Amino acid sequence: MMRSRFEQQLAELHESLIEMGAMIERGIAQATKALINKDIEAAKHVISSDDAVDSKEKDIESMCLKLLLSQQPVAKDLRQISTALKMITDMERIGDHAADISELCVYMAEDYDDFHLNEYIPEMARTTIKMVTDSIEAYVKKDLVLAESVIATDDIVDNLYLEVKKSLIELIHEDVKKGELAFDLLQIAKYYERIGDHAENIAEWVIFSITGMHKKEQVL
Numbered sequence: 019m020m021r022s023r024f025e026q027q028l029a030e031l032h033e034s035l036i037e038m039g040a041m042i043e044r045g046i047a048q049a050t051k052a053l054i055n056k057d058i059e060a061a062k063h064v065i066s067s068d069d070a071v072d073s074k075e076k077d078i079e080s081m082c083l084k085l086l087l088s089q090q091p092v093a094k095d096l097r098q099i100s101t102a103l104k105m106i107t108d109m110e111r112i113g114d115h116a117a118d119i120s121e122l123c124v125y126m127a128e129d130y131d132d133f134h135l136n137e138y139i140p141e142m143a144r145t146t147i148k149m150v151t152d153s154i155e156a157y158v159k160k161d162l163v164l165a166e167s168v169i170a171t172d173d174i175v176d177n178l179y180l181e182v183k184k185s186l187i188e189l190i191h192e193d194v195k196k197g198e199l200a201f202d203l204l205q206i207a208k209y210y211e212r213i214g215d216h217a218e219n220i221a222e223w224v225i226f227s228i229t230g231m232h233k234k235e236q237v238l
Contacts, residue, residue: 024088028095031081031102038074039154042109045071045116046150046213050143053123053206054135061120061127071113075106093230101227105157108216108223112150115209115216122206126199136185136203142178142210145171149217157224168221175214182207 045064052060082099085091091099126133149168156165186200226232 024085024091024095027081027085027088028098031078031085031098034074034078034081035102035105036154036158038071038078038106038109039150039157041067041071041074042112042116043147043151043154045113046119046147049116049119049123050140050147052120053143054140056123056127056133058124058127061123064120065117065124068113068117071110075110078102078106097227097230101223104223105220108219112213112216115213119206119209122202122209126202130199133199133203136182136189136207138178138182138185139203139207139210142175142182142207142214145175145178146210146213146217149175149214150220153217153220153224156221157227160224160228162225162228165221165224169218172214172218175211179207179211 045067048060049064051057052064082103085095085099149171152164152171153168155161156168183204186204190197190200222232
């Protein structure tokens with residue numbers, strides 16, 4: 019009976035992780051849309067929604083601790099619970115970066131007469147959004163192949179960031195007055211690069227939850 023209740027709680031934890039995943043997917047997608055459309059109100063909505071992501075993280079953390087204290091979890095249970103604790107940290111940071119991008123979007127829309135996104139930034143955005151979506155889907159479906167593809171995609175994001183950096187340096191050389199704008203755009207690109215890193219982390223923890231292997235370490 020106790021085991022049955024424990025498994026029910028594990029299922030509830032799984033569903034809560036999926037819900038948090040959906041929240042951060044919406045956040046980064048809406049932040050990107052606000053940036054591209056220069057939509058201040060949409061950006062402000064993303065910023066205000068970040069509290070809900072933080073609250074969800076705390077709820078899941080509490081669920082995990084209760085599961086750990088309820089009875090003696092077996093190795094497979096420990097993998098699921100520890101994976102959840104690791105994943106929510108990366109999810110929360112993705113939510114933060116979506117808010118960070120939105121804050122810069124508001125600032126840029128209010129302080130510059132006009133601004134044009136570097137050509138690589140929308141591509142970075144599309145790639146990182148897909149990484150986040152795929153990492154969550156890999157968790158839901160326990161899909162090792164999809165998780166591995168997320169990890170591989172991070173190199174693409176890193177290369178795009180280098181392209182953004184290179185082109186913005188060229189922009190500054192052409193027009194020193196655009197230096198502040200270039201810095202803000204570079205910061206936005208950095209947030210996307212970090213989102214890619216966090217999506218990669220999530221994928222690595224998905225692999226750990228399925229195989230008991232995390233990168234170079236053999237555990238559980």
